[in-house]
Amino acid sequence: MGNHQSDLPPRSERHGAKKNNQQNNSLLKDIVSTLLYIAFLFGIFFIINRYFYTPVLVDGDSMEPTLHNGDYLFLNVYSDIDNFDIVVFPPPDEEDEDTRYIKRVIGVPGDTIEYHSDILYINGEEVEENFLDYSVEGKDYYSSGNFSLQSLLGIEEVPEGKYFVLGDNRLNSRDSRSFGLVDEEVILGKVAFRYWPFEDIGFVE
Structure with a gap:
């Protein structure tokens, strides 16, 4: 047989x-x-960014010492707004679509607001503003002055659908003392989380 x-x-x-x-x-x-x-x-990320949280960049020092220029934040776009929340909104008296303000809510609908010798009174009761760290720059840096809603805006209390806001850096902030109350419908969201810089990552109060 042959080989195969x-x-x-x-x-x-x-x-x-x-x-x-x-x-x-x-x-x-x-x-x-x-x-x-x-x-x-x-x-x-797209779903969270589109429907729940929106990233924003802090530009300026009106919220010192809580927030700093260059901080990156996430806004919660679906959350009730309460006293001392930090919110973002377009300036009420400007038409620049790119400008955004970031301020702290001091008065919500139904509140009366007064400041006497840098002490805040909401509905007649003294309220401590723990977020104002006087030890950092000195008390004058955070001076709120003396005013009430009546003396400032000619109203007794914050109306429904409106908010009274201030910057934490009281001597270098353009806020409700300048442009009045902020409409609820224009508020883009409240600050929930700081994700940059790395050493300051965490929830914002």
Whole structure:
């Protein structure tokens, strides 16, 4: 009988080719999995950014010492607004669509607001403003002065759908003392979280 010569490559070569195919398939699966994971993260970020939280950049020092120029924040766009929340809104007396103000809510609908010798009174009761760190720059830096809603705006209390806002840096802030009350419908959201700079990451109060 004559010798039969096979066209197949040697077994060692076949084994090597099979191993390479397995490695290539494994690598392809890893790449696809990574791309799907990245797409998933981008999708989650888009949904959060579009429907729940919006990133903003602090530009200026009117909220010192709480917020600093260059801070990056997330706004909660679906949250009730209460006293001392920090909110972002377009300036009520300007038409610049790109300008945004960031201030602290001092008075909500139904509140009476008064300042006497830098002491805040809401509805006749003294309220301590713990967010004003007098030890940083000295008390004069945060002076609120003496005023009431009556003397400032000619009203007794904050009307429904309006808010009275101030910057924490009272001597260097353009706020309700200048432009009056802020409409609830124009508020873009309240500050929830600071994500930059790294050393200041955390929730904002």
